[in-house]
Amino acid sequence: MRYGRTSMVNFLSNLVMSFSGFVATIFLTRTLGQEQYGAYVVVLSVLSWVAIAGTLGLPQAVRKRVSESDDGNYVVSGALAQLGLYAVVAVFLWIARPYLNAFMGLDATWILILMLAVRLGLGFVRNVLDGQHLVHVTSVLSPIEWTSRSIVQVALVLSGFGIAGAFAGYIVGAIVGSIIGMYFVSIPDRLPSRHEFYRLKSYAQFSWLSSVKGRTFLSMDTIILAVFVSNSLIAVYEVAWNLASLFAIFGASISKTLFPEMSKISSDEGTVDEIAGLLQVSLAYSGLFIIPGLVGAALLGDIVLTIYGPDFDVGYYILLVLTFARLLYGYMGQFLSTINALNYPDLTFYINVIFIVVNLTLNVILTWQFGWYGAAAATMMSAGIGLILGYYFAKQVINVSIPFSEVGKQCLSAGIMATVVIIGRFNTADSLPVVVVLVGIGAAVYFASLLVLSEEFRTTVADNLPFQLPSIVSK
Template identity: 75%
Template sequence: MVNFLSRLVMSLSGFVATIVLTRTLGQNQYGTYVVVLSVLAWVAMVGKLGLPQAIRKRVSEPNEGNYVVSGAIAQFGLYVVVAVFLWLARPYLNEFMGLEATWVLIAMLATQLGLIFVQSVLDGQHLVHVSSILTPVEWTGRSLVQVGLVLSGFGIAGAFAGYVIGAIVATVIGLYFITVPATYPSRGDFSRLKTYAQFSWLGSIKGRTFMSMDTLILAVFVSNSFIAVYEIAWNLASLFAIFGASISQTLFPEMSKISSESGSDAEIVELLRMSLAYSGLFIIPGLVGSALVGDVVLTIYGSGFSVGYYLLLVLTFARLLYGYMEQFLNTIDAIDRPDLTFYINAIFVAVNTVLNVVLTWRFGWYGAAVATTVSAGLGLVLGYYYASQVIDVVVPLGEVAKQCSAAGIMAAVVLVGRVLLGDTLPIVIVLVGIGATIYFSVLFVLSRQFRRTVRENLPFTLPVVAPE
């Protein structure tokens, strides 16, 4: 719950900041900012090479070893190598980004890798709630600085400064909670990190391919103003997926510990079933709501963003598929089978890259959205297949059906409200609140499991959720 609420605060602060940035910088400059962030995401992936996943896994295991210090040493070495290559390639990078920003990129990379390292260690030490709080701290700090500097006339430089400052603040706070083993790191510690990272590095590429391969390919074929619209649609779609991501991050260290201590498949199977049951809790109604009022919601960012309506629908569906896929891959990684996820990730990256190039070249941004969706669907099928090879997978189709039913009832009410009351932005915002209330109320009635989950997680007792 802490993880989810943290992601929600992060998303809301980013939502407000994005509105200010798009309206102040304009579509073209904001598009340039997005391109720089996309390049940062890819170079950060090279700067990690699966190391954060390996650190999280090894630290979570109940064994001896100083994976905090050994991980820090390995991470710093990777950063230095990547930073040197970036500086040597700065003429080409600046031309691609449309801005003299390589030195900014190097600074942003340092702060980003530092924060990821701290969060990986905290996750491994079963302090997911602390790690989760760092994300809204970063985003809120980033947003406040960005809004202040951009409105003060610093333009895109203010946006970059906010990114760096937010990450530094969150990293410093996270370091306070980390426990560093008193032993010196051994050669075996580095070896165990390597044996996991040599497979998990492709997971970073898979995630980054899903998140921004389409943006990079679009940068070749369309203007930055179109990229800004695409990125806004993607950000809204990602907002609905935060609960599923919270489940993955929270359950990984628990599954990893269970697998390392006892190897009890029954407990892991139940945790996977629960993660699948709740992965679509928010994004299923989010997809339905986007279809009903997404065109109006997009106008918050400016009149030119409403053209991203159909993109929003396709990308939200892609996030839905990807969320279920991640639950399977998260489980496979937790039981120390990164070799299996390596195969899945390799296929995903290859298919996603080829489809993005071909479909974007042929159909523009709709082709990019379809390529992302098809890749997520394929990854979901592969994730289910390989997870079934190592554990007994139980798919909670009944719970997913109840969520779809509740979303359907919500849709009927919201649609009638829009027809009768109109489709101005204030009315649509009210309808969104009403729709969310109806969805969760109906789901509460339909699903005994959802009622039990609400009862077990509330800090107080309500008569309506008393034990059945």
């Protein structure tokens, strides 16, 4: 796996980010309480949707055009376009503030506008760096942002600032990440022309819907839940979602790492077979962590959820459904990333339209009928449909080879891990310290089993370690 080290750097960075967020969430849920934390989650969900209107596919277009072998100045042209979009959206938000405040349950529109500014700025910097093949830099930015955010949030919330402290931490973290990221951005020494703006528009007119698709998967259920259930249940749902997302980090890291490489090969008129090989690698390793994560959640999730508070274990079944949804969505993302890298944004546009319609329809109907279980089921079902569509359309533009053998070995290794963890749980008391030990033992058993079962995994590990392990290389 040529890009294994970059993927691992991205993964470890996101793991640090998730850990800092994990600790901060525990403090927030226990200090703010489920009701106030649920209100904070609703505001963040509104921000996420507003951010889509403030980008309209521009980040994906910037990442794509910057990654190509082109002398155009897409950094400055993209920045100007981003500034204009933000100004328009900010004005509309201020006009609509009475309705927004009523929906959010807080007088927070002015905070929303400020959070939107820092979110768009940081997102733009990240996409420019990704396009300039500096994925390892953006990988480091994420834990810096989240750690800064978490430190400020915990400090302010514990100091008595309440939910305002949580918002302030979000803003400070984004500003810190943006300033550091800007240091590494290379800006071409020529003024942008109308051609650059046109090329950004030509890609963004299709790619904007991928943002809607992504946000639909990430928070459509939260928005719909805000209509039908209490903020307390939303807080539990969000915690379950964050845990499920933790397992999906590595698959997302692979996609993020390989996209600029696929895009460059495509723009350089490289062979489609080379891109097909990268797709096969991404599919082989997309489930590396989330497959055992799903098994682990089934065995230990009920205890893990109690870390956030005594009433959070009611989200156990939600955690399982959402983790499986993340597994399906991760494989779907590999197909769509490849299609976009091959410069077929029109195909992903069709996939995204269907995904959004299905997700929205299922979320409204199933949440209305079955509450938060319906929301989780809607997320899972739409991810499954998106995966099928991604596979179908990817086959239209590239030779798709599914690595069933490698995925099967991961499942078998997870099964061996499950056996050990079940024996351990039945012979010990249910407590958080015991669960931590069982998680460590389970992870060790899983990877040891995979090393024995999979020659490809052994080779990948040996090729990407900064030092040689004779016992692995020699096998």
